[in-house]
Amino acid sequence: MDTSYKEKVKKILTAAVAAPSGDNSQPWRFVVHDNSIEFHYLPERDNPIFNYEKGGTLIAIGAALQNAELEARAQGYTPNAIFNEGGGSCVAVMRLTGGGNLNVIQGHMREAIFKRHTNRRAYEKIPLSREMRETILSPLISGSADPKLFLIESQEAMEEVSRALTTMEETALGNQTMHKLFFSSIFWSETRNRAGEQGLYIKTLELPPPVQALFWLLKYWHFARFLSSVGFPKFVARTNAQQNASASAFGMITAPQLRRVTYLETGKMLERVWLLVAAQGLSLQIVTGITFLARSIIHNPDTALLLSDEEQEHVRAAYAIIKRNIDEEYEPIIAFRIGTSSAPTEVTYRRAPEITFED
Numbered sequence: 001m002d003t004s005y006k007e008k009v010k011k012i013l014t015a016a017v018a019a020p021s022g023d024n025s026q027p028w029r030f031v032v033h034d035n036s037i038e039f040h041y042l043p044e045r046d047n048p049i050f051n052y053e054k055g056g057t058l059i060a061i062g063a064a065l066q067n068a069e070l071e072a073r074a075q076g077y078t079p080n081a082i083f084n085e086g087g088g089s090c091v092a093v094m095r096l097t098g099g100g101n102l103n104v105i106q107g108h109m110r111e112a113i114f115k116r117h118t119n120r121r122a123y124e125k126i127p128l129s130r131e132m133r134e135t136i137l138s139p140l141i142s143g144s145a146d147p148k149l150f151l152i153e154s155q156e157a158m159e160e161v162s163r164a165l166t167t168m169e170e171t172a173l174g175n176q177t178m179h180k181l182f183f184s185s186i187f188w189s190e191t192r193n194r195a196g197e198q199g200l201y202i203k204t205l206e207l208p209p210p211v212q213a214l215f216w217l218l219k220y221w222h223f224a225r226f227l228s229s230v231g232f233p234k235f236v237a238r239t240n241a242q243q244n245a246s247a248s249a250f251g252m253i254t255a256p257q258l259r260r261v262t263y264l265e266t267g268k269m270l271e272r273v274w275l276l277v278a279a280q281g282l283s284l285q286i287v288t289g290i291t292f293l294a295r296s297i298i299h300n301p302d303t304a305l306l307l308s309d310e311e312q313e314h315v316r317a318a319y320a321i322i323k324r325n326i327d328e329e330y331e332p333i334i335a336f337r338i339g340t341s342s343a344p345t346e347v348t349y350r351r352a353p354e355i356t357f358e359d
């Protein structure tokens with residue numbers, strides 16, 4: 001393998017790992033051959049409760065594939081990704097042949113790969129321009145039938161979906177297991193963030209200073225349980241729902257049936273939309289815990305047992321509301337909000353990609 005090929009592959013994979021992943025889990029490693037790259041997934045890095053069918057991990061790999069494809073084109077290759085539908089850790093192989101380049105939109109998307117960041121600030125209520133809506137829904141970005149992107153823009157529907165989505169906060173602050181899970185993913189150290197560690201750095205949550213202080217106490221279940229008894233989780237969920245509904249739109253990537261390839265395509269589509277809106281100076285935040293939790297409790301009795309009957313009912317009802325606002329025939333895979341905001345206070349870093357060169 002010559003050095004120039006290795007250098008190009010490193011560029012491609014550095015772009016790949018700039019992709020989003022649940023709690024910045026970075027659930028990937030790569031094996032490089034002459035003219036091809038294997039994408040291996042590491043689902044053990046994602047929490048099983050939020051990873052039914054390894055969906056979260058596969059979405060992250062899909063997003064990484066999308067970035068890699070754009071960077072491969074910039075490096076002069078024509079990438080061709082083949083999904084591995086069987087078992088095994090290698091979920092996709094990207095073949096690289098010569099003669100590739102980027103069209104104008106792909107060029108803008110590639111430039112946004114390292115500028116794309118989760119933005120959890122409040123967004124301004126500025127409607128999407130017609131041009132932006134049409135580009136998001138165009139064949140190049142998200143115009144496929146499966147998975148399919150729904151944009152929710154009417155105020156009434158946004159408020160309803162927003163409240164359903166924040167059932168997640170309500171559950172995370174009121175249920176001991178969910179509470180432990182949520183707080184174990186948050187860290188307070190800037191050094192850990194800069195080192196690209198897995199988890200959520202507190203400053204990226206964009207909490208107002210008094211709430212940040214409260215978070216120190218909230219991580220203790222006794223304190224959270226006391227606040228729960230006086231209705232605090234509902235209050236947080238309502239406040240967050242109001243803030244999220246002030247976005248320009250909710251996006252929902254959906255499919256009638258969920259297979260391994262559906263999750264990978266969902267990740268690719270998510271990343272295309274995100275890069276496109278980032279290139280136009282818009283912000284995006286994934287707000288999807290509830291869709292993952294709902295699928296997990298519907299299909300996995302062990303997860304269902306972690307919640308009281310009342311909590312389960314609440315989560316199922318939220319999922320039903322989301323479905324009603326898209327199409328009952330489609331499962332909502334991942335939800336996000338798009339809008340206008342100032343830049344995030346702090347961004348999340350990555351570890352260098354783990355690459356094995358098979359000379």
Ligand SMILES: Cc1cc2nc3c(=O)[nH]c(=O)nc-3n(C[C@H](O)[C@H](O)[C@H](O)COP(=O)(O)O)c2cc1C
Pocket residue numbers: 018019020021022023024025055056057059060116117118119120199200285286287288289347348
């Ligand atoms: C499958 C998946 C689920 C996610 N769920 C959420 C979520 O519910 N809320 C949220 O704020 N971010 C969510 N994220 C965003 C990640 O936390 C974020 O991508 C990661 O911390 C890296 O930060 P970055 O996007 O700024 O690069 C999710 C990302 C993925 C891929």
